[in-house]
Structures are given as structure tokens and as C-alpha cells.
Amino acid sequence: MKLCLVVDDSKVIRKVARRILEELNFEIEEAVDGQDALDACDRNMPDVVLLDWNMPVMDGLEFLKAIRSREGVEQPIIVFCTTENDMAHIRTAIEAGANEYIMKPFDREIIEAKFTQVGLM
Amino acid sequence: MKTEDFEFLASMLKERSGLMLTPDKVYLLESRLTPLARKRGLDTLDALVQKLRMTREDGLIRDVTEAMTTNESFFFRDNTPFDLFKNHVLPAMEKNRGTQKRLRIWCAAASTGQEPYSLAILLRENWIKWQNWNIEIVGTDICTQVLEKAKAGTYSQFEVQRGLPIQMLIKYFKQEGDMWRLSDDIRKMVTFRPFNLLSNFIGMGTVDVIYCRNVLIYFDQQTKKDVLERMRKCLASDGTLFLGAAETVLGITDSFRPVRGQRGMYVPSDGTAEKAMGLG
Numbered sequence: 001m002k003l004c005l006v007v008d009d010s011k012v013i014r015k016v017a018r019r020i021l022e023e024l025n026f027e028i029e030e031a032v033d034g035q036d037a038l039d040a041c042d043r044n045m046p047d048v049v050l051l052d053w054n055m056p057v058m059d060g061l062e063f064l065k066a067i068r069s070r071e072g073v074e075q076p077i078i079v080f081c082t083t084e085n086d087m088a089h090i091r092t093a094i095e096a097g098a099n100e101y102i103m104k105p106f107d108r109e110i111i112e113a114k115f116t117q118v119g120l121m
Numbered sequence: 122m123k124t125e126d127f128e129f130l131a132s133m134l135k136e137r138s139g140l141m142l143t144p145d146k147v148y149l150l151e152s153r154l155t156p157l158a159r160k161r162g163l164d165t166l167d168a169l170v171q172k173l174r175m176t177r178e179d180g181l182i183r184d185v186t187e188a189m190t191t192n193e194s195f196f197f198r199d200n201t202p203f204d205l206f207k208n209h210v211l212p213a214m215e216k217n218r219g220t221q222k223r224l225r226i227w228c229a230a231a232s233t234g235q236e237p238y239s240l241a242i243l244l245r246e247n248w249i250k251w252q253n254w255n256i257e258i259v260g261t262d263i264c265t266q267v268l269e270k271a272k273a274g275t276y277s278q279f280e281v282q283r284g285l286p287i288q289m290l291i292k293y294f295k296q297e298g299d300m301w302r303l304s305d306d307i308r309k310m311v312t313f314r315p316f317n318l319l320s321n322f323i324g325m326g327t328v329d330v331i332y333c334r335n336v337l338i339y340f341d342q343q344t345k346k347d348v349l350e351r352m353r354k355c356l357a358s359d360g361t362l363f364l365g366a367a368e369t370v371l372g373i374t375d376s377f378r379p380v381r382g383q384r385g386m387y388v389p390s391d392g393t394a395e396k397a398m399g400l401g
Contacts, residue, residue, distance in 0.1 A: 110279075113282065113283050
């Protein structure tokens, strides 16, 4: 079973994502911001991170850069999942090393399609 | 969901889009419309239905219809027929048509255009190879309304996220307000026209590849046979036919045979197309 770390400051979004991903046979961990997510990665590196952008303490882009700059660790697949839906944000995320990008609102089909594209399913 | 709410939504959708929503699709209403309700600041789907009943707000009806019908077609739908196109059909055609450098593709149920555009994108991804070819991609559909949308090449945020890799969105689309528009380079590669599969195919000429997915299921046995046999006549003898994953030629006609091990892929039974495609 693959481990997905769901990073979002909204409890509701985390719950929705958890429900969809559990149905798709993923094991779920949750984090409430970028720093919390880094700590979770230190404890147990996930296969994939579903990552919000705007969060308190540390935002998604900072988390992405931090994790991608680490050497000698197994890098997770990172899928942004954010209300930021303009080309500039998408380019920034992909250039910083994100593998895929979901624009909210999302549903099961979008998650399934995107996770399939990055080879998780 | 209350029965009367379901019936209200189902009849509204049928009137707007022709979409036939059966009671076993309640889950689809819930999964598609709950996010839309939230976006509109409403807590539940019930509240959304309430608002629709009270206001009949045109923009809201449009959003609901769109959220419910976008599953009809999406980019790279089912993946396999596109992987086969890229990895087997195109290399074979490159060899077989190397002299004429001419390739004709027909999407017989093009709907809002995602299927022919996905094929155009695949060709574009390897443009160095194809730029000097005369490539024609024809998308037809019985419904002129969907073809208008197909021609515009403009898609909602929902539509560009079902099946389209983000790299391709960056490469081939431009953002226009809430919508995403395909680049002229891709749009120019596809021609759309209304066409009824029950009419004759003479005007179609000879084509090398036919995509006819998820249409035959709406036809009776005799019509299926008739359509398939007429498709055989306009397909090159080394051509390929793609049907939907739930469709087949078996028990319907002998004019095509399935390509072994490749779901949804068929070739003329009197031909040897598999060999050139490396699937023999």
C-alpha cells in the first residue's frame, strides 16, 4: 500500500482527500502546513504528497523547495492541490519540481487521473 | 437525495444537454455538484437544488450542466487507445505511408473535441517527424452544439484536469479568464463537421485510423453491423479501428478482427496490419 501525505490547513479538504485516496487504496497521513509536512517526511517519507499552496507557518512552495533540496533521500512524487489556478503559479510549481498540479475544486476523477499520470496507479 | 430533487435535476439536465440520468447515477450528482455548491458558498447539495428551484439562475444552471456533462469526453480518455496510437499505429504508418507522407484520421464521435485534439497533441509532441506530412484529423458528431465547442477549443478547469498531463496544459493551452484555450497550432490540425453515422460514408474517402468509441452501445445489433461494415469499406486495408472498452466486433461482423491482447483495437480481417505495428 502506498503512503500519501495530505498537506492542507483546511480540515474539510484533508477529510475529502482522505476519503477519496483511501478508496483508491492509499494509506494516509495528514499535515497542517509545510513545516508539519517536513516533520512527517522526516519520520516516514511518503510515496506521494498532495500539497496545498497557501498555508500558515510554511507554504506549499517552500515545502517543495525544501524537500527537493535534500540529497540522499528517496524523493516523493509531489502533486500540488490548490486554488491558485493561473499559469504563472503552475509554471512556478513545475519548475520547482512538482510532478503534477490540481486546481481546486477537485473530485475523485481528477485525483484518479492525475495520480495515474504520475504512475502511482 | 430526495426523489423529487433527483427528478428535478434529471429533467433539467435532459432538457439542457440531452444527458439521460438514471437513478443509479445519484452518486455522480453528489460527487460533481457538492464541490460546485461549496464554491457558490452553499453548504450542501440540497441547498444548491433549493437555490436552483427558487432562482432558476442561468449561470448556475450552466455550471451544473457543465459539471454533469464533462464526463462525456476527456483528454486521453482511457489512455490505452492513445498509447497504442503513439507506440504502434504511428510507427507503422510512418513506414507504410513514408512515400505519400499522407495520414488521415477520423474520430467518428468527436463530441467536444478532446479525442481528436489528444491525437493532434501526440503528433505535435514529435513534430520533427511529422511536420512535412499531410495530416488530416477529422472530428465528426451528430450533435452540432458539441461541435461548436470543439471548434472553439476552449475548456473549463474541470475539463483540462481530466486526463491532460500538466506539462501539456502548459505547452498547448492559454488561460482566458476561467477557461483554457488550445493553441492555434493544435486547433488548426483538426477539422470538425456534423455527420450522422447512419448516413453513407462515401464523402469520407479512405482513412487510415478510425476512432469510434462509446457510440455503438447506443445502437441495436443490425445498426452496429451496418456501421462497422461501412467503416471497413472506408478504412485502408492496413488501417486500424478503435472501439470503446465495452464494445466489440465479435458476434456482430466478420469484417474486423480484434488485435490479440490489445483491448479496443481492431483491424480488417483480410489484412495483415498487426505485423507493421509490431503486434503480430
